Amino acid sequence: MIFTTYWFFAFTALTLAVYWLLPVATLRWWFLAAACTVFHGHFAGPAGMAPIVVLMAITYIAGFSQKKWACLAAMILCGLTLCFYKYALFFIGIAIEPLSSGLAAQLSDAAKKIMPGAPPLGISFFAFEFVHYLFEVRRGGEPIRHPVKFLLFSIFFPSLVAGPIKRYPQFLAALETGSRQILASNFADGLRRIAIGFAKKVAIADNLTFLIDHQQPQFATLGLFDRWVFLAMLAFRILLDFSGYSDIAIGVAKLFGVDLPENFNWPYLARNIQDFWQRWHISLSSWIRDYIYIPLGGSRHGPVRRVTNGLIAFGLCGLWHGPAWNFVIWGLYHGVGLALCATYDKIPGVGPAISGLFKKEPTIGFVLTQIFVWIGWLVFFYPVAEALKMARLLFGL
Amino acid sequence: MSESTPQPANSVAGTAARPFFRPWTLLAGFLLGLGLMCWAGRTVTQRDLHPKDVRFHPMIAPDSQYEPTMGEMRAFVRARCRPDQILVIVGGNSILLGVGQPADRVWTRRLQEVLGERYAVVNLAFRGSSPTDGGAFVAESLRDEFPRQIYIANVAALQAADSIGIESYRFILFDAYYKGLLLPWAPRDQQLKDYLADPAYKAARFERRLGAQADAVLHFRDFWNWWSATKFFTFATPYQPDPNLAYRARAKFKDEETDYDTLPFDQRFSPSVIANDTLITRAYSANGYSKNAQDQWQLADASREQFLRYAANAFPDQLKPRTLILISRNSPYYTRQLEKDLQNRDETAIKDTIAGFEKFGYAALSYGQDFSPEDFGDRTHLTTAGGAKLAETTAPKIQALATQLGYLK
Amino acid sequence: MPTAIRKFWDQLPSPTATLLSHFGSLAVGVLAAFILHYVLYRIGLPSKPFIYVAF
Numbered sequence: 001m002i003f004t005t006y007w008f009f010a011f012t013a014l015t016l017a018v019y020w021l022l023p024v025a026t027l028r029w030w031f032l033a034a035a036c037t038v039f040h041g042h043f044a045g046p047a048g049m050a051p052i053v054v055l056m057a058i059t060y061i062a063g064f065s066q067k068k069w070a071c072l073a074a075m076i077l078c079g080l081t082l083c084f085y086k087y088a089l090f091f092i093g094i095a096i097e098p099l100s101s102g103l104a105a106q107l108s109d110a111a112k113k114i115m116p117g118a119p120p121l122g123i124s125f126f127a128f129e130f131v132h133y134l135f136e137v138r139r140g141g142e143p144i145r146h147p148v149k150f151l152l153f154s155i156f157f158p159s160l161v162a163g164p165i166k167r168y169p170q171f172l173a174a175l176e177t178g179s180r181q182i183l184a185s186n187f188a189d190g191l192r193r194i195a196i197g198f199a200k201k202v203a204i205a206d207n208l209t210f211l212i213d214h215q216q217p218q219f220a221t222l223g224l225f226d227r228w229v230f231l232a233m234l235a236f237r238i239l240l241d242f243s244g245y246s247d248i249a250i251g252v253a254k255l256f257g258v259d260l261p262e263n264f265n266w267p268y269l270a271r272n273i274q275d276f277w278q279r280w281h282i283s284l285s286s287w288i289r290d291y292i293y294i295p296l297g298g299s300r301h302g303p304v305r306r307v308t309n310g311l312i313a314f315g316l317c318g319l320w321h322g323p324a325w326n327f328v329i330w331g332l333y334h335g336v337g338l339a340l341c342a343t344y345d346k347i348p349g350v351g352p353a354i355s356g357l358f359k360k361e362p363t364i365g366f367v368l369t370q371i372f373v374w375i376g377w378l379v380f381f382y383p384v385a386e387a388l389k390m391a392r393l394l395f396g397l
Numbered sequence: 398m399s400e401s402t403p404q405p406a407n408s409v410a411g412t413a414a415r416p417f418f419r420p421w422t423l424l425a426g427f428l429l430g431l432g433l434m435c436w437a438g439r440t441v442t443q444r445d446l447h448p449k450d451v452r453f454h455p456m457i458a459p460d461s462q463y464e465p466t467m468g469e470m471r472a473f474v475r476a477r478c479r480p481d482q483i484l485v486i487v488g489g490n491s492i493l494l495g496v497g498q499p500a501d502r503v504w505t506r507r508l509q510e511v512l513g514e515r516y517a518v519v520n521l522a523f524r525g526s527s528p529t530d531g532g533a534f535v536a537e538s539l540r541d542e543f544p545r546q547i548y549i550a551n552v553a554a555l556q557a558a559d560s561i562g563i564e565s566y567r568f569i570l571f572d573a574y575y576k577g578l579l580l581p582w583a584p585r586d587q588q589l590k591d592y593l594a595d596p597a598y599k600a601a602r603f604e605r606r607l608g609a610q611a612d613a614v615l616h617f618r619d620f621w622n623w624w625s626a627t628k629f630f631t632f633a634t635p636y637q638p639d640p641n642l643a644y645r646a647r648a649k650f651k652d653e654e655t656d657y658d659t660l661p662f663d664q665r666f667s668p669s670v671i672a673n674d675t676l677i678t679r680a681y682s683a684n685g686y687s688k689n690a691q692d693q694w695q696l697a698d699a700s701r702e703q704f705l706r707y708a709a710n711a712f713p714d715q716l717k718p719r720t721l722i723l724i725s726r727n728s729p730y731y732t733r734q735l736e737k738d739l740q741n742r743d744e745t746a747i748k749d750t751i752a753g754f755e756k757f758g759y760a761a762l763s764y765g766q767d768f769s770p771e772d773f774g775d776r777t778h779l780t781t782a783g784g785a786k787l788a789e790t791t792a793p794k795i796q797a798l799a800t801q802l803g804y805l806k
Numbered sequence: 807m808p809t810a811i812r813k814f815w816d817q818l819p820s821p822t823a824t825l826l827s828h829f830g831s832l833a834v835g836v837l838a839a840f841i842l843h844y845v846l847y848r849i850g851l852p853s854k855p856f857i858y859v860a861f
Binding site for chain 1: 419420423600603604635643
């Protein structure tokens, strides 16, 4: 919603003008930090700002101290804060409700009294960025000492709401380089990227949404071909909407001379599931890899641990998208897919044959990958039972 | 500012040795494009986007997510009124829009016939609109171009309107206001200020204001309305009747308003709505009236003051004399069932309404007292026959007003 | 940039490439303005653009 407001356009134009009129980079950082604070305050309100301000302060201090225990404690706090604001009601529902519905109701009411109407703006993103920062500092990375730079890392407005999830060394380097000189190419590239993002989002994804919403109730009555067309629309809608949003974020950042990490790299050209996750929501998948999968042991302890770690990582990845079982199942679905992708060639008898076939005819692998991914979107968007029904109908069952 | 840094080798924007995009040229193209779009937006408002239409029917109205712009409506008027004609703009709600009358038999056509060539009647009514909305702002904006103008709108008894109209049509006010098309009018300016400052909605209304201010410069609503009307509609919404026609150019849709003549009289007042409409009819003049010592209906002072305040503030003083307020009545199907006492109360309320408006220099007229139940398709909307009677009732008043205002010299 | 297109681009005579790049840049700039102009219109309508992303 934020990118599609006049306020955002006016704010960006005004901030950009003042930013580049300032004579030195340091002044520009201070100004941009103030502007990001105003931005956050406008959309989040004081109640929404409180969690990020508190976590920001704690993370900064913990990082500054460079004490391992402080960084660990701050990481745990960030995780707990995210869980509280985003998942408290969900966890109460799954853990307490089956045991005592009365207690669950009491806890839910108590939680709702403390929580704001909606989770704090961008909590899923800044919590992950703070965990990344603390993790890296804890294992020897240089902390951000300059409070203004830290503030910019925390609430940089183009990426605040929906990513990409930043990595602080790259962000700081980009900020320091990009803010020193006005380059026409930054404006040109930024505008181009913003236009692409809006075209994807407003012109295409928006219209696909209408078609999807119109056809979904009649899915069972559609012909087989039309059902697959529906699935394609669903797949492209999420890609264009999400990548469009990333394009706008990256484009706006570019106007300020800051390069944000790419988030999508033609994911529907992926040849296998591993390849897909190196192209889809790259900033999230790499975060999951670096701060969940690898710390759990990654692939270093044999195939069973590898698969288990992958399932945990992707279950959490699914849960990150929203407090609902269908997201978890979607994550696990991809975890299973990744596990298969990593191990299918070792299946006795058929494994090497399948592997050989994919090498000989890469199109088969590509098609299977896309079918797998696109069907996965059903469980992402619809309740599990409905998604299963739609999946069966896709195959005429 | 320098040109660029070298492009990475695998960039989609060219190669390291030879970049494709030239930053300054691209930026120049962007500014050129923006200028072109602004110019295009200003230019398209010179043409009538709806040459075949006699009114803003649902497919070219907010009912279906199409928000006509001031430029568009002004062009609509210009295409239908010559400079030597007296402009009669019909505003108001669905009653004056002619719901229940097909386009070829809408009451404003009959009004045009009765008034003759010296007048040009233009229907700018909208469903659910208030007297101060839509057509009112268009008429006001054309006060210099068409100084000989009469604006008509309708109210129920003792109904008045905010000078800033109602929320559904506020986009028209914003369009007119921020393009500087309206007269300065202190009560309206203050009301708009208060509206924008309401803490409960401040952010949303500020957003709307920003949009109107940006549109005043960039003319995006004018351009893209032209596109949506003549090329294709650019997005699909649930608010249109047929999803298969979601992207069809809006000018290609016909005016398919309900024709009450196709509905037999005994089916017009269905049992399911009679009970509700009876209650509404009984309450037509209930607000503020009580019997005085002479056993006559009298309006409470507070109610009178409130109504008079609205009437005083609704339109700028300069525009009141050329404004004709029609007081709508309910169908005799319902009113004839009322007790005599309630009928008297309604008449008193109508008289008070007329007197109240005339006090501030408006012209006011009630219609429908001699209409039959067959002239109504429902409680308030008229059939073709009813519309014709409305036209014949209103025309003499318009002519008298034109004489009074010196338009016929 | 796909290899074939990159090769083609690199092999174009310099004046042609310059002209093409300027023309292309101008066109892209105009297109970007066209898109942003449309977005400004679209976000002012009651039916807001679909936003899925809301984390």
